[in-house]
Amino acid sequence: xxxxxxxxxxxxxxxxxxxxxxxxxxxxxxxxxxxxxxxxxxxxxxxxxxxxxxxxxxxxxxxxxxxxxxxxxxxxxxxxxxxxxxxxxxxxxxxxxxxxxxxxxxxxxxxxxxxxxxxxxxxxxxxxxxxxxxxxxxxxxxxxxxxxxxxxxxxxxxxxxxxxxxxxxxxxxxxxxxxxxxxxxxxxxxxxxxxxxxxxxxxxxxxxxxxxxxxxxxxxxxxxxxxxxxxxxxxxxxxxxxxxxxxxxxxxxxxxxxxxxxxxxxxxxxxxxxxxxxxxxxxxxxxx
Amino acid sequence: xxxxxxxxxxxxxxxxxxxxxxxxxxxxxxxxxxxxxxxxxxxxxxxxxxxxxxxxxxxxxxxxxxxxxxxxxxxxxxxxxxxxxxxxxxxxxxxxxxxxxxxxxxxxxxxxxxxxxxxxxxxxxxxxxxxxxxxxxxxxxxxxxxxxxxxxxxxxxxxxxxxxxxxxxxxxxxxxxxxxxxxxxxxxxxxxxxxxxxxxxxxxxxxxxxxxxxxxxxxxxxxxxxxxxxxxxxxxxxxxxxxxxxxxxxxxxxxxxxxxxxxxxxxxxxxxxxxxxxxxxxxxxxxxxxxxxxxxxxxxxxxxxxxxxxxxxxxxxxxxxxxxxxxxxxxxxxxxxx
Ligand SMILES: Cc1ncc(C[n+]2csc(CCOP(=O)(O)OP(=O)(O)O)c2C)c(N)n1
Numbered sequence: 001x002x003x004x005x006x007x008x009x010x011x012x013x014x015x016x017x018x019x020x021x022x023x024x025x026x027x028x029x030x031x032x033x034x035x036x037x038x039x040x041x042x043x044x045x046x047x048x049x050x051x052x053x054x055x056x057x058x059x060x061x062x063x064x065x066x067x068x069x070x071x072x073x074x075x076x077x078x079x080x081x082x083x084x085x086x087x088x089x090x091x092x093x094x095x096x097x098x099x100x101x102x103x104x105x106x107x108x109x110x111x112x113x114x115x116x117x118x119x120x121x122x123x124x125x126x127x128x129x130x131x132x133x134x135x136x137x138x139x140x141x142x143x144x145x146x147x148x149x150x151x152x153x154x155x156x157x158x159x160x161x162x163x164x165x166x167x168x169x170x171x172x173x174x175x176x177x178x179x180x181x182x183x184x185x186x187x188x189x190x191x192x193x194x195x196x197x198x199x200x201x202x203x204x205x206x207x208x209x210x211x212x213x214x215x216x217x218x219x220x221x222x223x224x225x226x227x228x229x230x231x232x233x234x235x236x237x238x239x240x241x242x243x244x245x246x247x248x249x250x251x252x253x254x255x256x257x258x259x260x261x262x263x264x265x266x267x268x269x270x271x272x273x274x275x276x277x278x279x280x281x282x283x284x285x286x287x288x
Numbered sequence: 289x290x291x292x293x294x295x296x297x298x299x300x301x302x303x304x305x306x307x308x309x310x311x312x313x314x315x316x317x318x319x320x321x322x323x324x325x326x327x328x329x330x331x332x333x334x335x336x337x338x339x340x341x342x343x344x345x346x347x348x349x350x351x352x353x354x355x356x357x358x359x360x361x362x363x364x365x366x367x368x369x370x371x372x373x374x375x376x377x378x379x380x381x382x383x384x385x386x387x388x389x390x391x392x393x394x395x396x397x398x399x400x401x402x403x404x405x406x407x408x409x410x411x412x413x414x415x416x417x418x419x420x421x422x423x424x425x426x427x428x429x430x431x432x433x434x435x436x437x438x439x440x441x442x443x444x445x446x447x448x449x450x451x452x453x454x455x456x457x458x459x460x461x462x463x464x465x466x467x468x469x470x471x472x473x474x475x476x477x478x479x480x481x482x483x484x485x486x487x488x489x490x491x492x493x494x495x496x497x498x499x500x501x502x503x504x505x506x507x508x509x510x511x512x513x514x515x516x517x518x519x520x521x522x523x524x525x526x527x528x529x530x531x532x533x534x535x536x537x538x539x540x541x542x543x544x545x546x547x548x549x550x551x552x553x554x555x556x557x558x559x560x561x562x563x564x565x566x567x568x569x570x571x572x573x574x575x576x577x578x579x580x581x582x583x584x585x586x587x588x589x590x591x592x593x594x595x596x597x598x599x600x601x602x603x604x605x606x607x608x609x610x611x612x613x614x615x616x617x618x619x620x621x622x623x624x625x626x
Contacts, residue, residue: 072416098587099586105417118416121378121416153352155329184351186330186332186349192349
């Protein structure tokens with residue numbers, strides 16, 4: 001099922017809106033994990049606006065698709081997605097990180113509507129996702145589980161323990177994304193703790209690996225379509241850029257967590273606009 | 289300072305607590321080539337990176353793999369190195385609890401865990417990053433010395449002392465800046481592992497505090513002295529284990545009323561340690577523990593959380609007044625106790 005040009009454009013527009021909301025939230029909060037937030041936005045966009053089978057008015061619907069943000073520090077991107085979708089009031093974003101807010105850096109499943117697991121301690125989300133996928137089988141349900149990990153997060157042994165389980169139990173209802181932005185806190189992933197050859201590692205563990213441009217909506221959708229049709233579990237390595245959309249921070253590991261003042265905010269806004277323009281031009285060029 | 293060392297590491301008062309740690313470790317590194325440093329993608333956040341700058345060949349970033357880091361450190365220690373390892377307190381005490389238990393404490397290796405972002409000092413990150421049970425875990429592990437310094441200068445003291453001790457040490461320090469308790473780095477207040485520091489004399493009641501709560505307790509004591517005429521003894525118990533039993537027993541006998549204050553659960557940390565001493569002493573003593581009740585803390589700034597939880601000076605003042613008004617010695621009525 002290929003992505004129509006119209007649908008692609010609509011998703012691009014949504015991703016642009018969500019990038020802006022992520023920036024706004026960082027500005028309102030004063031600072032945030034904007035780098036790893038921006039790299040994840042396109043994945044979150046296609047999930048919440050194309051794939052996830054969820055109900056706005058019934059967030060706890062037992063048959064809903066699950067999404068688990070294993071890289072929980074991307075709450076600064078995830079909270080805007082959940083508010084924009086309608087699960088939570090958009091005004092709440094202005095309280096992000098404030099004392100007694102429901103929304104802190106890492107979203108709490110007991111406080112924020114639509115969050116399937118309280119993450120933030122890295123290496124926890126994928127095992128939980130394996131669990132919801134396994135439960136679907138036991139309970140005879142057809143929901144899918146989607147999970148998004150960081151790449152630095154893959155250093156955690158628990159990730160590889162989960163991958164063993166995903167392969168062993170053949171959890172093909174679980175679709176995993178790796179936000180492969182090549183950065184962690186202390187530097188480039190290949191300098192701090194080598195991951196490559198990453199695709200080969202996952203393949204050796206028994207998963208079907210898809211490598212795509214994680215800032216390309218069409219490629220991401222094709223990968224999900226492939227995974228949905230696969231009878232073996234698929235992991236999508238999404239090649240992304242930390243801070244994608246904001247040129248001055250793009251690819252810079254130092255922007256893992258950063259503060260944004262008014263001046264910087266305004267410059268980021270105009271860079272996001274330029275980025276959006278270029279992305280729309282790509283759609284015009286590449287859409288059939 | 290016991291041992292009389294000069295704080296060349298501490299040139300500025302405008303340093304975060306972790307920076308005192310990083311600088312002290314670098315200083316120790318100059319004196320002792322067997323010191324190595326390990327972190328799990330938190331070189332900058334924990335300030336162990338200051339050691340890295342000076343000794344890149346003795347520094348190892350194991351990536352985001354804390355359990356592995358504890359195991360590697362145990363191995364290095366067994367071979368004769370003295371590893372200092374740093375990550376956030378919540379991960380050091382819980383993610384790595386098994387490694388801490390079996391690789392570090394059971395084998396009694398000479399490794400020093402300097403765990404940062406303690407208590408609710410990383411308040412906005414929420415409960416995944418709050419460490420409010422780490423003292424309970426660490427305190428129960430045999431062989432482990434557990435220290436919770438009150439500020440940067442005390443952290444420098446504790447880190448130096450940890451090196452001198454043979455065997456595992458767990459030190460938990462806060463993220464960011466602590467209120468300064470020992471402003472002048474050259475001021476010798478007699479830091480000694482296992483010895484309480486009396487911050488304020490008093491005969492009416494004793495407030496026993498640890499970590500960032502020590503400053504708050506001192507403020508409360510000063511205020512209560514001028515406003516209520518109360519003489520509040522304040523003890524800074526920086527060493528949670530081995531705890532200064534003598535100082536607690538003396539407080540029971542001298543003041544008959546004790547309040548503990550900590551940025552930690554009231555279960556298992558300083559409050560529990562003091563409660564055990566009081567109970568075993570068999571003497572009547574009014575007693576209240578301040579800390580996190582059996583709850584996860586809210587999201588927010590550290591100082592806000594401390595105020596909400598009641599472990600800031602206001603909370604301490606209110607509790608002191610409450611405990612002072614309790615006529616426990618003559619109280620034969622058990623209805624309100626059960
Ligand atoms: C268990 C654990 N260890 C350490 C941290 C601190 N931490 C938060 S984000 C991060 C780096 C994550 O890197 P990556 O997974 O690549 O995320 P991204 O670059 O996409 O933001 C670290 C070490 C944590 N949250 N959990």
